[in-house]
Amino acid sequence: MPEAVKIHIHDLHKSFGSKVVLDGVNVDVVPAESLVIIGGSGTGKSVLLKHIIGLLKPDSGTVEVDGQAVEKLGNRQITEFRRKFGMAFQEGALFDSMTVWQNVAFPLQRLTKMSRGEIGDRVEECLTMVRLEGVGEKLPSQLSGGMRRRVGFARAVAHQPEILLFDEPTTGLDPITTALIDEVILDLSDRLKTTSVTITHDMESAFRIGDRIAMLHQGKIIAEAPPEEFRRLDDPRVQQFIHGRADGPLSEETPARGPRDSKDETGSTNEGEPAGAGARELERS
């Protein structure tokens, strides 16, 4: 076992109404590691991510970050706690009343004591990193979906957090941009020793950026291994997912595909969780 654990998730359970989404998840992330979580639509990957940063509260079980139990943090502590994190959301979740520049500057203004000049430089740097120089003055509505996602990515990494959470950072991007985002993620963990948890269904990207890959299925982690080993795992469910086959144990276990699934693929938010489940948690803070 590793000497230090950055994120420790133990026996995490979460249901929305009668729908069990997480059913005893156990997983650890060590410092400077890049963990990739894969799994089909609606398996609760996003829900898991939201537990790590305290947007959702577990029904039972614990999430510990640097030894702190997230669900036990009070109002003030959670603000401090979240400074450690950067999170990129599925659809970018950019503030649509603000320009791209203001979006990327937002975490710097809120979370750091940088001067105006420093913020300006850092925003430029982040936009250049995702190859979006010169769009600073545009509004999110004037950008393509892929560009919005890249801005969301730039915003997540802007304040140089210790831990990065990526909710499908590359889904729906062209292969070149995907490779670019992957490179940035790799570079961050190599150079800045950033710990990251990435959710994806893009296997190519998963093998590229993951130090370790875990597969979430029916609310549990069913497999967990470094990329090379993961590729060779015997579990037929893992093999089906890696090779993207329509027939196999995963298709048999999942109930008939309804309209919900097709909605997920076109990019509805909050997969596996009734939209706005976050709303219910508003009471929290």
Add this chain to the structure above:
Amino acid sequence: MTLPHPVEGFFEEMGRFFQLVGRIFAWTPRPPYDFRELFRQMVKVGVDSVPVVFLTALFTGMVLALQTFSVLNRFKAQDFVGSLVALSMVRELSAVLSGLIVAGRAGSAMGAELGTMRVTEQIDALEVMATDPVHYLAVPRVWASTIMLPLLVIMGNGVGILGGYLVAVVLMGANPVSYLDRTFQFMDLNDLVSGVVKASVFGFLLAAIGCQQGFYTTGGAEGVGRSTTAAVVVASIAILISDFFLTRLLF
């Protein structure tokens, strides 16, 4: 004991509402103070509502004059049209009608805007960046509305009285001097204050309800539609009910 579904839903909504109100008060004194956003919301709720409140008050004043003129004429009390129009506007109608109209304009917009932010995860993004959504979104909206509605109502008072004057004097041929005399003869400061106090309560209610509906939006675009409608319906009902109790308790 389990409650029937609609009853449970009602108490759940009420609980959320008072919780939100509590958090608004708790967050208001805490820095950073975002005066620019407050000002922006004051423009959106207040300044942008001037034309519709103006028209509503004008025609309400005109209709009041028409109606009361024909009724009071029956017992030769048409001199008092001015008093009736002015007191009705100042004590009651200006505040309630402005409240309902601003609920339809600005309260619904808050429900839609915050609801969209909820379903597109922008509210989650705020929280992730250590920003409380109530502090950042609800506080400026609610206070902007609480400040601006009384100002709209004061304007509405003047415009309503003007409307009544136009109908009575120009259309019905009342004596302009005695009409104006009657207008202010029975009015005291209390009447004005009561309308203004009501207005700020309505302003607070409509914004808090709009924000609440937005925050608790679920289910994509359809959900945003539901929140927008609910913001108007719930706020309108709240305004009408609280109007009765405010009138009964305070004045």
